[in-house]
Amino acid sequence: MADSPNPSSGDLPAGSGGSPEKPVLADRRVAALAGAGAGARYKAMSPARLPISREPCLTIPAGFSPGALLDSPVLLNNFKVEPSPTTGTLSMAAIINKSTHLDILPSPRDRSAGSGHEDEDSRDFEFKPHLSCQPAGPAVNDPNHHDTSMQNHTSSSSNLMTENKSLYSQESIHQTANISSVPNQPVAIVGPSDNMPADVGTSEMNQMNSSENAAQETQTENIAEKSAEDGYNWRKYGQKHVKGSENPRSYYKCTHPNCEVKKLLERSLDGQITEVVYKGIHNHPKPQPNRRLSAGAVPSSQGEERYDGAAPVEDKPSNIYPNLCNQVHSAGMIEPVPGPASDDDGDGGGGRPYPGDDANEDDDLDSKRRKMESAGIDAALMGKPNREPRVVVQTVSEVDILDDGYRWRKYGQKVVKGNPNPRSVLILIINFTLLCLPLFCLSGILREFESLSLVTLFRL
DNA sequence: ATTCTTTGACCTACC
DNA sequence: AGGTAGGTCAAAGAA
Ligand SMILES: [Zn+2]
Numbered sequence: 001m002a003d004s005p006n007p008s009s010g011d012l013p014a015g016s017g018g019s020p021e022k023p024v025l026a027d028r029r030v031a032a033l034a035g036a037g038a039g040a041r042y043k044a045m046s047p048a049r050l051p052i053s054r055e056p057c058l059t060i061p062a063g064f065s066p067g068a069l070l071d072s073p074v075l076l077n078n079f080k081v082e083p084s085p086t087t088g089t090l091s092m093a094a095i096i097n098k099s100t101h102l103d104i105l106p107s108p109r110d111r112s113a114g115s116g117h118e119d120e121d122s123r124d125f126e127f128k129p130h131l132s133c134q135p136a137g138p139a140v141n142d143p144n145h146h147d148t149s150m151q152n153h154t155s156s157s158s159n160l161m162t163e164n165k166s167l168y169s170q171e172s173i174h175q176t177a178n179i180s181s182v183p184n185q186p187v188a189i190v191g192p193s194d195n196m197p198a199d200v201g202t203s204e205m206n207q208m209n210s211s212e213n214a215a216q217e218t219q220t221e222n223i224a225e226k227s228a229e230d231g232y233n234w235r236k237y238g239q240k241h242v243k244g245s246e247n248p249r250s251y252y253k254c255t256h257p258n259c260e261v262k263k264l265l266e267r268s269l270d271g272q273i274t275e276v277v278y279k280g281i282h283n284h285p286k287p288q289p290n291r292r293l294s295a296g297a298v299p300s301s302q303g304e305e306r307y308d309g310a311a312p313v314e315d316k317p318s319n320i321y322p323n324l325c326n327q328v329h330s331a332g333m334i335e336p337v338p339g340p341a342s343d344d345d346g347d348g349g350g351g352r353p354y355p356g357d358d359a360n361e362d363d364d365l366d367s368k369r370r371k372m373e374s375a376g377i378d379a380a381l382m383g384k385p386n387r388e389p390r391v392v393v394q395t396v397s398e399v400d401i402l403d404d405g406y407r408w409r410k411y412g413q414k415v416v417k418g419n420p421n422p423r424s425v426l427i428l429i430i431n432f433t434l435l436c437l438p439l440f441c442l443s444g445i446l447r448e449f450e451s452l453s454l455v456t457l458f459r460l
Numbered sequence: 461a462t463t464c465t466t467t468g469a470c471c472t473a474c475c
Numbered sequence: 476a477g478g479t480a481g482g483t484c485a486a487a488g489a490a
Contacts, residue, residue: 236465238483251482264482 231286232256234263242266247274256284 234252242249247266254261261280268274 235463237485239465239467240481240483243480249481
């Protein structure tokens, strides 16, 4: 309303600006219709197969490179967190929840997702902690720090991320965006934004936190450029002025044949990347360096991209992102769709290599985003003069990964002796559908989830 | 010729 | 219902 000063593209009534540049445009409308309307199509199909919220987004603040996350062995995904104590432990969890309610739907994925409310949206999540890029820093996350005791909560949600409580516990449920940290820092995401199966090591995340800006400082503008280069090839398919921001947003799509991953890039007038949002997960490995053509970045640089000093992490399947330096925001989840990701290779390493592929992924990103904005997140972030670039990666949530057709809710967390993982954090998840059952029954249905190792145990 | 970018119009969701 | 915003399409142009 009334604002949008200059739409870089799009919607303005043709009459006004009078830029007859492209007179032709006969009705695309027609074409679109004929084609089944592309635009809408994307969203239209996604919804819902799973009751679970799809759209997890991780927002990684500038400086943070997605690549690290991508490669990391651990699962970080789900950010949809509900305000639960357990999760709450994780400070982050709280952050976002604009929509924190997990819908409790008893529904095995088979079921059509007909129930309307399921879509709700995503619980967006944001980490505000400043993540540092250093790979091996003193992990802040001490198992001990976290509450390891079992906590019961009725409304806790399940997010692995939760462990990162180390992040800022202060963050309250409201996502007050805080981009603290380094001003003007160009995005550091150099890494592959390959949103892999979503696993991000919590440990890494924590580390990042701890080290904080250390790495950030070293980053230079080049980084910004690199952030755009994440190892994948992208095709720009649109650009638009976004309301709360001066910066135009560019839309990119992964050029890989069956890959539906999209990337939104916002750059400030001076060329710095202010925000990067990845939607979806690549269902293919990163293209060879020499073949890559980066998208947000300058075409000329083809193939040169090196993922920044971030260390040699890159192509390892185990690492999800090269480094995390700034903030990370996560938002709902994407679809689990195990499907046949039929795609080529797919070797990603462990279990679910490259999800996605079905194009279901994003559907409600919009709404989510809007909500976020309305919530003031973006506004806050953007409003700041020195806003750090953020990177958002929508990944598959843990739920998705563990998707067994049921929805699970975390209701407790504790340290287990003997647990191979240093962190020893167990997340117990119980199927919603079982809630109605007598306790004695429930006890048998616990699902234990070791967040670090992604090991899941079913006690049936 | 091929590939990528630009950009106004279109579409859908949301308010 | 109408308006707005965000996302997408696809013709046209550029490289
Ligand atoms: Zn891809």
